[in-house]
Amino acid sequence: MAVFNKAEVLEELGDDVEFLKELSELFIDGLPEQMDDIKKAISINDNVLLNKAAHKLKGGAGNFGKNAVYETAFRLETIGKEGNMDEAMEVYSVLEKEVEQLVNELNAI
Amino acid sequence: MRILIAEDDPVSSRRLETILEKWGYEVVSCINGMQAWEILQEEKAPKLAILDWMMPGMDGLELCRKIRGRTNGPYIYIMMLTSKDDKDDIVKGMDTGVDDYITKPFYSHELKVRLRAGRRIIDLQTELIEARDAFELKATHDALTGIWNRGAIFDILKLEIERSKRDKRDLGVLMIDIDHFKHINDNYGHCVGDVVICDIVKRLTIKIRPYDGIGRFGGEEFIVVLPGCNNHVVSGIAERLLTAISEMPVGTNEEMIPVSISIGACVPENVGNINFESIIKAADDALYRAKDDGRNCFRMTDVTDV
Numbered sequence: 083m084a085v086f087n088k089a090e091v092l093e094e095l096g097d098d099v100e101f102l103k104e105l106s107e108l109f110i111d112g113l114p115e116q117m118d119d120i121k122k123a124i125s126i127n128d129n130v131l132l133n134k135a136a137h138k139l140k141g142g143a144g145n146f147g148k149n150a151v152y153e154t155a156f157r158l159e160t161i162g163k164e165g166n167m168d169e170a171m172e173v174y175s176v177l178e179k180e181v182e183q184l185v186n187e188l189n190a191i
Numbered sequence: 192m193r194i195l196i197a198e199d200d201p202v203s204s205r206r207l208e209t210i211l212e213k214w215g216y217e218v219v220s221c222i223n224g225m226q227a228w229e230i231l232q233e234e235k236a237p238k239l240a241i242l243d244w245m246m247p248g249m250d251g252l253e254l255c256r257k258i259r260g261r262t263n264g265p266y267i268y269i270m271m272l273t274s275k276d277d278k279d280d281i282v283k284g285m286d287t288g289v290d291d292y293i294t295k296p297f298y299s300h301e302l303k304v305r306l307r308a309g310r311r312i313i314d315l316q317t318e319l320i321e322a323r324d325a326f327e328l329k330a331t332h333d334a335l336t337g338i339w340n341r342g343a344i345f346d347i348l349k350l351e352i353e354r355s356k357r358d359k360r361d362l363g364v365l366m367i368d369i370d371h372f373k374h375i376n377d378n379y380g381h382c383v384g385d386v387v388i389c390d391i392v393k394r395l396t397i398k399i400r401p402y403d404g405i406g407r408f409g410g411e412e413f414i415v416v417l418p419g420c421n422n423h424v425v426s427g428i429a430e431r432l433l434t435a436i437s438e439m440p441v442g443t444n445e446e447m448i449p450v451s452i453s454i455g456a457c458v459p460e461n462v463g464n465i466n467f468e469s470i471i472k473a474a475d476d477a478l479y480r481a482k483d484d485g486r487n488c489f490r491m492t493d494v495t496d497v
Contacts, residue, residue, distance in 0.1 A: 094299060101209060109202045137245055141274055142202040144296030152296070 085184045086149035088191070094147070099191065106188035109142050113181060116142070120158060120177070124170045132170065133162030146188070150180040192310060193237035196220040197227035197254065198272065199246045203295065207241065207272075210299050214306075224249025228257060231267060238265055238313045239306070244273035244284070252287055259288035266316050268309040272297065333407040335385060336392040344406020344414050348467060351404070351418050355462045362462060363417035363425035366455040366474035367395070367432070370486040372411040375448060383443050387450060390441045398435045399428065414474075422458050422491065429454045429489040437487055453481040454489035 095101050116139045123131035136158035143152040154177045161170050194216045198204040208218045219237055221227050223246050230236060240258075242251035249257075255269050271284050274295040284292055290312070291305055331343040339347065348364065355362040369375075369391060376384040388411060395413065396405055404416040415432075417425060432454065440447040455478025459465040473492040480490040 095206075096210075096213070096299075105202050105206055108205055112201060134245070137274065138200060141200045141243075141245075141295055144274060145202045145206050148296060 085151065085180055086146045086187060088187070091147045103191055105145055106191060109145070110185055110188060112142060113185070117178070117181065120174060123162070124167065124174055127167055129162045129165045129167055131162075132167070133159055136162055143184070146184070149184060151177065151184050154180055192239060192313070193217045193219060193235075194306075195227060195230055195237040195240040195242075197222070197224060197240070197246060197251065198243040199223060200243070203243070203272075210302075214303060223247055224251065224254040227254055231258060231264075236264075237267075239268050239270075239309055241270045241272050244271055244280070252284060252289075255284070255287050255289055265320070266313070268313050270305065270309060336389055336407060338392055338396065338413075339404060339406030341406065341408055344404055344408070344416065345467070347404040347406070348414065348416050348470070351416050352462075352465060352467060352470065354418065356465075359462065360419050361421045361424075361458060362465075362470075363420035363428070363456065363458045364470055364474045365413075365415040365417065365425070365429060365432070365489075366408070366457075366471075366478045367413040367415065368453050368478055368482070369411040370451045370453055375450075379443070379448070383448070386443050387441045387448060391436055391450060391452065394435045395432055398431050414471075420458065425456050425458050426489070426491065429456050429491075433487060433489060451487035453478060453486045455479070455481055456489055456491040458491065 092099065092102060095105075116135065119135035120132065120139065123129075123135050136155045140152055140155035140159055143149060143155055146152075154173060157173050158170065158177065161167065161173065192215075194211055196204060196207050196211070196218060198207065198220070199222045204220055204222070208220055211218050216239075219230055221230060224242075225248050227240070227242065228249065231240070242254055244251040251271055251273070255271070258267055258269065268290050269288065271289045271292040272295060273280070273284075273292060281292060291309060293302055293305060331340060332338065333340045338344075351362055354360070369387070372384065372387070375387055392405070392407075392413070395415070399405060399415060399417075402418060404414075406414050406416075408414045415428075417428060420428065433452065437449075437451040440449045455474045455476065457470055457473040457477060459470060459473075477490045477492040481488050484490065
């Protein structure tokens with residue numbers, strides 16, 4: 083199952099495929115740093131940092147509709163906000179897979 | 192219309208830029224609150240701002256507080272763009288002075304209509320400011336000549352009197368009257384009379400300094416306020432004005448009309464004792480003496496009289 087709804091996103095962008103490609107490239111370029119920030123926050127058990135880093139990823143991912151990466155980043159943001167970091171690493175593993183899939187789907191446009 | 196985007200996420204920023212430009216906005220973007228604040232200080236700064244809530248350094252909320260704390264500058268319509276959809280945050284934002292908010296991920300249609308609502312407010316304010324400025328111009332300027340009207344030149348004189356007292360500085364005042372103006376009106380009609388007034392005012396305005404004030408006192412009478420001028424300087428300026436008017440007739444469609452003016456001057460010796468009424472009266476008295484002495488001349492009130 084696809085992690086993002088291409089037709090819906092394209093419609094939102096005025097059916098401009100080139101524009102979607104441009105946004106995808108920008109998003110993909112920023113991903114390694116954003117994922118690193120989240121991973122680092124979890125590894126040092128800093129929930130405030132996790133909240134901020136996950137929020138940022140969510141913001142970028144949100145430009146591609148309410149996709150799986152958006153939802154999972156939101157979960158991590160909430161974990162960071164509430165401060166109970168027990169599940170953070172587990173959720174991060176899910177996020178990694180979804181990010182990989184989203185990148186593949188975006189690259190395939 | 193120019194619009195400011197303050198957004199640190201490059202994807203969101205690019206998406207906003209592209210769609211706003213497509214809608215005809217001129218976009219100015221930046222990536223943090225401090226940059227946005229600096230852009231908003233510029234002349235012709237955007238009046239519409241889309242601010243991200245979470246930004247490094249100064250966040251959107253803090254920036255909004257700073258903008259609303261300004262006492263000068265035009266109103267800036269602030270739209271907060273944020274993925275925070277918590278009710279408390281929205282209340283906090285609106286309390287701080289945010290005009291509207293839109294939650295991320297946003298839908299462009301919604302953004303479009305919300306921006307349109309913001310533009311209505313800005314357009315309304317622009318219209319009000321323009322109307323206010325136009326009325327202010329009308330309220331302070333003479334409709335025929337464009338120089339200060341009676342009320343405005345009186346205010347300027349009062350202000351200069353206070354300034355002279357404070358700085359212990361000289362102040363000269365001229366009362367000017369166009370010679371035989373009734374005769375011009377009776378012979379050529381009021382329209383020609385208006386042309387004569389305008390031409391004379393133009394010549395007078397050229398001959399005074401940029402920081403002097405000139406206003407229309409009545410029909411063919413004018414007041415010139417000369418800050419920082421002693422007897423000697425005032426005499427020189429008065430002579431210059433007399434020459435500027437009498438050296439050349441006023442050309443109208445009808446014919447060339449020879450013109451001259453009479454000037455009553457007043458330079459109080461002791462600025463500490465002067466008041467508005469006495470200075471006007473002294474200049475007026477001097478003007479009557481100039482008229483009695485044959486016109487096209489200036490007389491100065493003996494400074495000890497004031």
